[in-house]
Amino acid sequence: MKEEKSLDSKGLSALKPMPSDLILAKIVGDTAQWFKRMRTARDVLLGPLDTTIAPTPYDVIYEEDRVKLKHYRPVTERKFRTPLLVCYAMVNRETMLDLQPGRSVVQTFLDSGIELYMIDWGYPTRKDRFLTIGDHVNGYMNNIVDFILEREKLTSLNLMGICQGGTFCVMYAALYPEKIKNLVTTVTPTNFDTDQGLLNIWAKYIDPDRLIDAYGNMPGDIMNLGFLLLNPARLIIDKYVGFIENIDKRDFVENFVRMEKWIFDSPDFPAEAFREFIKDLYHNNLLIQNKMILDGKKVDLKRITMPLLNIYAKLDHLVPPECCDKLTEVVGSTDTEDVCLETGHIGIYVSSKTQKEFAPRIVGWLEERDDSESVTKSVGGIKKKKAPQPGGKDKHNLKGEANVGVTMRKRTEEEPL
């Protein structure tokens, strides 16, 4: 990486030149190495590979149309009284949270004693084209929450949203605040009026009506093509060059294929919901202005009065920080926290660096706000703090300086991992 930086800053003139008569020798050496690597690669690719994704066992305990509710089987004693419902985006699949052993947000939650539920949005077909955002939030999500509350004999649960699923969670929490005990949003776009992200720029040129006319639902493959074009040099070229360079390493190949499986497993987006998402959010930015209407009900973010943890990624090219960091300023809650991690949109969940930071931080934050007496130890190295009282005072501001008298609204910028 250091070499890369020096090349970038100084340009080719900084490179050491080599005598031209050494080129041939170098090519011969490289070629021999290449053939050796290819021989090993042949054994790796033709041999048995474990590319299973989402291996953690679960039961489907609720189904409605194409939507399912997964309940993950506990692996340890339950330490949290309040269960956690995870709502993934309808773009791509929730399997990303359980990509492989050792890089599994699901596993971390289960190991921490969280009762974990997850919404599986399934694969929308043409018959789902008339489903609106309201049908998803007021319909499927609300029914699932009711089902869990009934099952757990509780009045509220913890809700965690991911990317566009987080946007649904924000809407849900504003419409049904009494059912949400704590809200966690991760790389969740709520402010769409920014030129920081390419998607925000491109959306201005997109007419969702035409796309829907042409396709029915918005095809996952077209969305994926758009995501690849966000950074063609890395996602179409460099990624596969990296694969070829490491093609003889079984672990690398297995992980690479797992990621490929996940990336290109892209359900279509229901047409009406897509139309609303582009027009109401990307074009008109209604949500953050409290102007969004779902099924005739206004989504007022001031009604989000429960504790809110808002995590986003500094290097996110899909949902840049500016899309996320306004949320805590507009909600009604006094217990909010922004966390910006030095990683990307997907890396926040799957990179080895963030495995020790992302999920354990959520566990720690929920632990502080859970009323269970069985919670006794800190998780994942996160320093345990006394659970804040509603309307309580925080003694630290952004820089960690003494700041008595400030309400519990923290904004923290993480150091690079």
Next chain:
Amino acid sequence: MSQEEKDAGNTGDFLSEWMKATSGLWESTLKMATYNRYPDDTAGGGEKGAVEDENPWKSFYEFWQALSTAIHRGGDTDQGVLHPVTDLPLAVMQALQPLLAAHLRFPELLGTGETEQMTDIARKMNKVFSELYIKEFKRILNMPQLGLTRYYQEHAGRALDKFSEFQFTLVDFIQLLYQPMESTLRSLQEEIKNINERGQEVLDDSKEFYRLWVNRLEENYLTFLRSPEYGEAMRKTLQALHDYRVTKEQLLMDLLQDLPVPTNRDMDGVYKDLYILKKRVKELEKKHKGKGYEGREESRLERPERTKTDAQ
């Protein structure tokens, strides 16, 4: 003359007319190019012969004429495009000869000098053919249709028209997408040239060179993808895609209506009914159970008691 020969003759006449028309187009393009390159020379005035000799468009025009002649053989339909499958490779080779000569003078041909990128040239070529299509073919495909089957003919013509337009737009979009790739390569080539001129030596490590290339490519793409030019090209491509798919869908529906196969339009109607019915059933179910949004307060009041019992 048999009916078949008559038909062939008619087709030959039509092709002949079309060839003349397109030759006319190229001729006028040649004149325009001449005027644009040498605006001080009035057409037909000055040293006209010298100008024509220097004009690179002339090679291209000659290519077109050669191609027209080779394919059509001057209106002789027996030797024309409809019959001589065996002669076609030879004809194409003959025609390609002047094209190859023209290709060597490509930058000059387009009057933009040596520094023009190949993608720009390719885009201009695509534009030329696109304009040719619009002037010559599009009108034919959109001619008013008559009679009982007029709607079906119209749908088929439109589908073909929109497909062609989509292809031109897509080619233009792809060529545009290639621009950052080309500019990155060019800038690196310049640097290598400078290094060679300085020390007559080459780069040490190909991996480092690749890293530098990919970093620059990424930067160039990130700048390019934010540009209004890209946004506009994307919008046009999506619009062309929409137009093509809608007309194709219409054509497919025409074809499927005689088969016992439901069309998307049929199914969308069913799905819409199903959607409305399911929504109504769910609402009624909720009202019945007292668990609807309106009844939320009621169910919320009941739950704490159960929670307390559970906690005990």
